[in-house]
Amino acid sequence: MAEAAIRVGIGGWVFEPWRGTFYPDGLTQKRELEYASSKLSTIEINGTYYGSQKPESFRKWRAETPDGFVFSLKGPRFATNRRVLAEAGPSIEKFFESGVTELKEKLGVLNWQFAGTKKFDPDDFAAFLDLLPKSHDGIALRHAVEVRNDSFRTQEFIALVREHDVAVVTAADSDYTQIGDVTAPFVYARIMGTEEKEKLGYSKKALDTWAARAKDWAKGEVPNGIDAVAAKKASKPVRDVFLYVISGAKVRNPLAAMAIADRLK
Template identity: 40%
Template sequence: MGEVRIGISGWTYPGWRGDFYPRGLVQRRELEYASSRLTSIEINGSFYSLQRPSSYARWRDETPDDFVFAVKGGRFITHLKRLRETDAPLANFFASGVLALGPKLGPVLWQLPETLQYDAETWDAFARKLPRTTRAAAELAGRHDDRLSGDRVHAETDADRPIRHALEFRSRTFASEEALAQLAEHDIACVLADTAGRWPKVDRDTADFRYVRLHGDKELYTSGYTSRALDEWAERVHAWSETRDVHVYFDNDAKGFAPHDAEALIERVERLGGLVTRTGRRRT
């Protein structure tokens, strides 16, 4: 069976304090706390700006040995450059400290804006640039430009490990057989995004793992998932995990539902016999 990772998108939310985070827990220990309850977390700050190697190293050290982060690719690449002229931006992204996560580096998530329509040539050129191993990523990072220097650069890896990539598109032009076939050709996971009907919800295997983002099924970013909905998602996750690894992240964070829904889904998948890694042990 594949390994199941279930968590949240980001972890620093003031509204969670006194709710998911116990009252009195200092902010600097929130990641430590969240990672003890969940099995993976998406790093969102990397989407908005290049982070520092020291930050990635700190996040690595504050989490359990068996923990995994997904890292969100920079919007400078996806939203501003729109996947074109990305040689230096990609090098800078991987040089900014992503590799400092070491064995805790999970999939890299690329989220495209709704206004970016599918273009086979553009997407193919970008997909071919993505490093598929940490050694390839380190070589790419070594070609960073002068925007990064000194302690802002981490362009090495302690071992050669595979790097997986996932794509969350928001233009319906990507929900075509041609685009999905191209994702499969490059072994890039098609993100199954639940967005209360706002953006495409495409359930298709295009890689050797599954990547799911749950933004809310009734209200985008706001609504929580009912017990019945979580039961249904648990059944789907368990079925997928019979043949591949599965990553699921709750992004319905506005009212604090995300971490509670993630914990509830973990418990349901465990009861079904799914392999969920948490706090140093595997549960079956």
């Protein structure tokens, strides 16, 4: 079987300090997505976490990016920041009715991020996973959950998400809970350790390490230095790896992502 496709990207594309550091001087703001998508293979959209976007926005983003480019989207906080997750159905439905599938073949993974105070309740979390649709408007959907409480570091949680083919976001080189288990036919990692003193965000050694880890994930293996709760190997073949350079020294993130991608060519 062919090795998984590895995509490396950033969060969003509108960030003033990127003008002149990542974006060329004189590039108009309306062309920033076009430029970013010519240098990177994926972008995670954070705005969908805070509120609904419009169908025409998704259509515009799809039109401005090249063939093969993929967006991942944050699920809305109205679905995840609640006491009873089983009651999230209306918020999830509203999200999908907002036009996310207008991205069509450029729709990547849907990342459902939870607050650090949210603890694992097996029955309630299972009910939430049951609410996540497998498809919408004829487009197959892939889901990842980003949990940030150590109560999720259990065999029961890993078995639950694996049963639903849902990925656990690996929050690497950060203070967040790390769960490196490969639980779906794709891997979703967010790395957060860039430093402004490093021209490319990370040292050359660290860039080499992240590229090597991406290759391990593509083989369905949990890389060295990444902490897993259960198995060190995926139970199903991995088809895609999504690696996002997020937070940290944000001004350096596009160059870090490009440097990792270069090492994967």
